[in-house]
Amino acid sequence: MGAVETSETDCVVVGGGPGGMMLAYLLARNGVRVTLLEGAGDFEREFRGDTLSPAVLDLLGALGLADAVLELPHAKATGLTWHARGRDYKLLDYGAASRDHPFMAILSQSRFLEFLATRAGRFAGFELRFSARVNRLLRSDDGRVCGVGYRAGGIEHEVRAPLVVGADGRFSVLRRLAEIPSRECGVGNDLLWLRVPRYKDSDPWLCGFDLFSDERGLGSALNHDTHWQIGYAIPVGSVEQARARGVEPIKAFIHNTLPWLDERAAELTDFDQLKLLSIRITMLERWWLPGLLLIGDAAHVISPVGGYGIGLAVADAVEASNVLHPILAGRHADPSQDADGARALDEACALIEARRRPVVEDRQRFQERLEARNARARAKGMKAAMAAVAKGKQPKGGGPRPIRVERLQGALPVLRRRVGTRATKAIRMPRPILVAAPESVRPVNQASAADVAA
Numbered sequence: 496m497g498a499v500e501t502s503e504t505d506c507v508v509v510g511g512g513p514g515g516m517m518l519a520y521l522l523a524r525n526g527v528r529v530t531l532l533e534g535a536g537d538f539e540r541e542f543r544g545d546t547l548s549p550a551v552l553d554l555l556g557a558l559g560l561a562d563a564v565l566e567l568p569h570a571k572a573t574g575l576t577w578h579a580r581g582r583d584y585k586l587l588d589y590g591a592a593s594r595d596h597p598f599m600a601i602l603s604q605s606r607f608l609e610f611l612a613t614r615a616g617r618f619a620g621f622e623l624r625f626s627a628r629v630n631r632l633l634r635s636d637d638g639r640v641c642g643v644g645y646r647a648g649g650i651e652h653e654v655r656a657p658l659v660v661g662a663d664g665r666f667s668v669l670r671r672l673a674e675i676p677s678r679e680c681g682v683g684n685d686l687l688w689l690r691v692p693r694y695k696d697s698d699p700w701l702c703g704f705d706l707f708s709d710e711r712g713l714g715s716a717l718n719h720d721t722h723w724q725i726g727y728a729i730p731v732g733s734v735e736q737a738r739a740r741g742v743e744p745i746k747a748f749i750h751n752t753l754p755w756l757d758e759r760a761a762e763l764t765d766f767d768q769l770k771l772l773s774i775r776i777t778m779l780e781r782w783w784l785p786g787l788l789l790i791g792d793a794a795h796v797i798s799p800v801g802g803y804g805i806g807l808a809v810a811d812a813v814e815a816s817n818v819l820h821p822i823l824a825g826r827h828a829d830p831s832q833d834a835d836g837a838r839a840l841d842e843a844c845a846l847i848e849a850r851r852r853p854v855v856e857d858r859q860r861f862q863e864r865l866e867a868r869n870a871r872a873r874a875k876g877m878k879a880a881m882a883a884v885a886k887g888k889q890p891k892g893g894g895p896r897p898i899r900v901e902r903l904q905g906a907l908p909v910l911r912r913r914v915g916t917r918a919t920k921a922i923r924m925p926r927p928i929l930v931a932a933p934e935s936v937r938p939v940n941q942a943s944a945a946d947v948a949a
Contacts, residue, residue, distance in 0.1 A: 499644075499651045504530045504622070505823045507643055507656045509629050509669055511538070513604070514791030514808030515662030516611045521816035523621035525930050527823045530654055531615075532627035532645060534663070538605040538612075545604050545719065546572070546704075546802040549589055550924040551809050552596035557927055561596065564610060569602035570720040572703025574915060578752065579708045579896035586901055588911035592919040599802060601703060601719055627652070632659070632672050632787070639837065640673075640786030658823065658840055660788050660815065662808070665775060667793035673784055680776040680863050682798060684713075684728040687737065687745065688770040691759040693722050699755060704802070707752035708894035714748055723756070725749065731774065738766050745769070774798050776859050782852065783844035785837070790815055790847075795855045798862040806922040807858065811851050817928040818843045824930075854923045861921075 506522055508515045511533035519531040547555075547564075555561040575587040589597050615621045626647045633642035633653060642655035661669030670677070703718040715726040727745050729737045737744075742763050749760045763769075777796035782789045791808030822839050897905065904910040 499653055501653045501655065502530070503642075503655045504528045505620070505656060506530075506658050506660060506819070507532065507654050508660045508662055509643060510661065510663030510667075510791075510793065511535075511608060511612070511623070512662060512664055512791065512808065513544075513608070513611075513805045514812045515660070516608050516615070517809050518660060518662065518790065518812035518815055519621060519623075520611050520615040521812065521927060521929075522820055522823065523615050523618035525816065525820040525824060525928075526620065527820050528620035530622045530624065530656070532629060532643070532654070533623065533625050534628045534668075536626045538608045540605070544799065544802070544804045545601055545717070545724075546805060547600040547602065547607070548802060548806045548922065549593035549596045549599065549919045550922045551806050552600060553593050554809065554813065554924055554927065556595055558929075560610075560614065564602075564607065565600065567602050567606045567610065568720055569600045570703055570718040572599040572601055572718065573597070574911065575704045575706070576701070577706040577708070577897050579706075579894060582896075584897045584902055584905045585911055586897060586905045587915045587918060588908065589915040589919065591912040592916045599704060601717055603719075604805075629663075629668055629672075632669070635786075638785070640784060643669075657836070658786060658788065658819065658844075660790060661793045662789075662791050662812070663793050665777070665792040665796040667789065669787065670779070670789060670793055673787055673789075675784070675789070676780040677777050678780075680778060680859065682731055682774045682776055682863075685731050685734060685774050686715075686726045686728055686772040686799070687734075688772055689725050689727075689745075689763060689768060690719075690722045691725065691756055691762070693718065693720065695720075697755075698723075707748075708896065709748060709751040710894045711744060711748050711751070713895055714752065716753065725753070725756075726772075734771055742766055742769070772799065776862055778856065778859065782848040783841075785841055788815065788844045788847065790851075794848075795852075795859065797855070797859060798865075803858050803862075803922065806924070807855055810854070810922050810924045811847075813925045813927050814851055815847050817925055818847050820928070820930070854921070858921060 505528040508519045508529060508531045511531055515531060519529045522529045552561055555564050574585060574589055577584045577586055589599060591597065612623055624647065627645045629643045629645040631644040632640050633644060633655060635641045640659050642653060643659055644651065644653045661667055663669055701716060701718060705716045707714050707716065713728045717724040727748060742765070746760050746763060749756050775796045776798050779789070779794055782794045790811035792804065794811070797804050797807060822843055904914055
């Protein structure tokens, strides 16, 4: 290896998704020097999550950011409705989930991340480096993680810090480099995604977060204001079989469940126009090692069912900032040079995991149950449909539908609102702890995307 450019900071955050960006913002706002490394060259790419729950919106409100975020183009999902067998089952209503934000905001994650990066750029301790692909962990003589190495622009770099936080997603490089064991839990479906334009003046009103089913299976529709994001469930690991069948089954599903999209779905002519989302639920043996902490999907991969991913990652970030910033902001001796400081950091990371792991695993177990039930319902519907076709009859039954208790809950508005409130509170969003650090704030007119990317 040739010449290496080196730098140092209080904390290195790897991964510029919602969890990593929120943590970097909060640490910088609390006077911590933080370097955020993002492997991509910008935020313009396909994301698996574009939803901000009422809990996340309330957090943004507490930070004074919600109004500005909601000025970004977005749609509002007031609940969850499952359309099956000619009926609309309203399963969840966010009407009582929040006084100020009784809805889920569906907005481009790219725009949200750009917004947070620009706001973080107002603080002198914040630095964002794009195209920074981490390839190694730096360790001290006693084996403690003390930074990362990465390559950018053909040059090797090293950033040293008392703490490295891995927020680099479900395929976390830091998790792999740290050799932290993980276990995959059972899931029954993967998802194929496509986007079609939304015609605001003529498309029917939906709650914004809708499930649809017929005898072919289960799908979803998310209202993104300017377009619909359509999901089609397939058995886990069956993408090659789906490719062999082509796009006709998906177009038939859209025809049966969303017939007003027929003309737009006609533009789907090639399987490569679809995006595969491999659904996984992964639990780690532990979330931290000395000098290293994992949060968000890097620590706990979660299914998109229920839209919990971003909320849990952001809640991890808030908890981490609350616990870590008094140590990292210089209120203790430099942890990399002081045994007591290192011990304080390790205890802090253990505390973060102890507080957040039970919350996350509760949602993962909930998702496992839903995945297993949906897989059984889909298999039952497909079996009945194939039996009908074999007899020369039209398939009947209309596919899976909510179970009895969900149908009963959905029939009563007060219970729907209770379910929506419970789903919002399940994230257990911590209240952010903020300290005044006016000397670290740049004048607002100096903060720009160019500043952040520099």
